[in-house]
Amino acid sequence: MSAAQDEGMSANAPVAIVTGAADGIGWATAQCLAQQDWRVALLDLRAEAALARAAELGPGHLGLGCDVTDSNAVHAAVSAVLAQWGRIDGLVNNAGIGDQSVPTLQQTVDGFDRVLAVHLRGQFLMSQAVAGVLLAQAADARGQRGAIVNIASIAALGGIPARNAYSAAKAGVVGMTRAMAMEWARQGLRVNAVAPGYVATALVAELAGKGAIDGAAIARRTPLGRMAEPAEIAQAIVFLLSPAASYITGSVLPVDGGWSALG
Numbered sequence: 001m002s003a004a005q006d007e008g009m010s011a012n013a014p015v016a017i018v019t020g021a022a023d024g025i026g027w028a029t030a031q032c033l034a035q036q037d038w039r040v041a042l043l044d045l046r047a048e049a050a051l052a053r054a055a056e057l058g059p060g061h062l063g064l065g066c067d068v069t070d071s072n073a074v075h076a077a078v079s080a081v082l083a084q085w086g087r088i089d090g091l092v093n094n095a096g097i098g099d100q101s102v103p104t105l106q107q108t109v110d111g112f113d114r115v116l117a118v119h120l121r122g123q124f125l126m127s128q129a130v131a132g133v134l135l136a137q138a139a140d141a142r143g144q145r146g147a148i149v150n151i152a153s154i155a156a157l158g159g160i161p162a163r164n165a166y167s168a169a170k171a172g173v174v175g176m177t178r179a180m181a182m183e184w185a186r187q188g189l190r191v192n193a194v195a196p197g198y199v200a201t202a203l204v205a206e207l208a209g210k211g212a213i214d215g216a217a218i219a220r221r222t223p224l225g226r227m228a229e230p231a232e233i234a235q236a237i238v239f240l241l242s243p244a245a246s247y248i249t250g251s252v253l254p255v256d257g258g259w260s261a262l263g
């Protein structure tokens with residue numbers, strides 16, 4: 001665990017935590033936040049990868065190893081962010097795993113539990129730990145106390161074969177997002193979800209490599225005719241995290257090239 005230097009960053013710059021930030025959508029989100037003058041704590045299972053990505057962003061960012069399924073690791077990471085900057089303004093619950101496409105009759109209980117743990121328990125643990133900080137901080141002039149953005153999926157909105165655990169976890173993310181949003185709205189803490197369609201990341205490459213998905217078929221099924229780039233998801237996440245989204249809470253924003261609108 002170590003920090004990049006704070007040189008060059010404004011002491012007033014808002015602070016965001018992004019989980020699973022070493023790769024894919026999380027890394028694109030960290031880059032987008034840094035471009036918009038946020039200080040970013042990049043959390044990932046692989047500490048070295050998180051540190052390397054923080055260094056890549058430049059001075060003023062933090063890389064930390066953190067398994068989001070481990071309550072102790074989550075609390076240690078949140079404490080490290082507070083020790084570094086003394087405040088937190090936003091959380092992006094993004095960490096995810098690729099081994100999630102298994103026909104229901106072949107699904108093992110351990111496999112099911114693992115997918116639920118990373119995608120649902122992880123978001124719960126991180127949200128609980130960070131919300132405790134956000135709610136204790138002073139509200140801004142408009143009564144706002146920051147925001148949480150959870151990464152769901154189109155798998156939560158429609159049926160996808162052989163994705164039982166993943167669909168259950170992401171549907172759980174949608175339910176948890178709305179429940180937390182209602183719980184904390186009066187205290188000015190906003191909670192929203194982004195539901196991406198298929199995005200060209202390592203996770204999707206792994207599924208394609210196993211023959212679990214067919215990139216050409218996905219492009220044909222998607223109204224915009226292609227998969228998303230990670231940066232296209234990141235921009236929606238950063239919008240929901242930012243004060244520009246000050247009147248949005250409890251929402252689930254599909255960023256899916258029209259996939260869910262097609263029905």
Ligand code: NDP
Nearest residue numbers: 020023024025045067068094095096153196198199201203
């Ligand atoms: P990637 O595999 O590219 O990146 C996920 C990152 O999360 C990796 O760096 C991974 O580390 C890390 N990670 C995995 N498990 C943990 C853990 N327990 N604690 C902390 N970090 C962890 O995935 P994507 O960018 O594609 O996906 C990001 C999110 O977006 C996921 O929640 C996914 O379900 C969701 N999503 C993705 C879609 C897509 O098409 N790509 C579509 C819809 C939703 P490591 O590499 O070491 O495993």
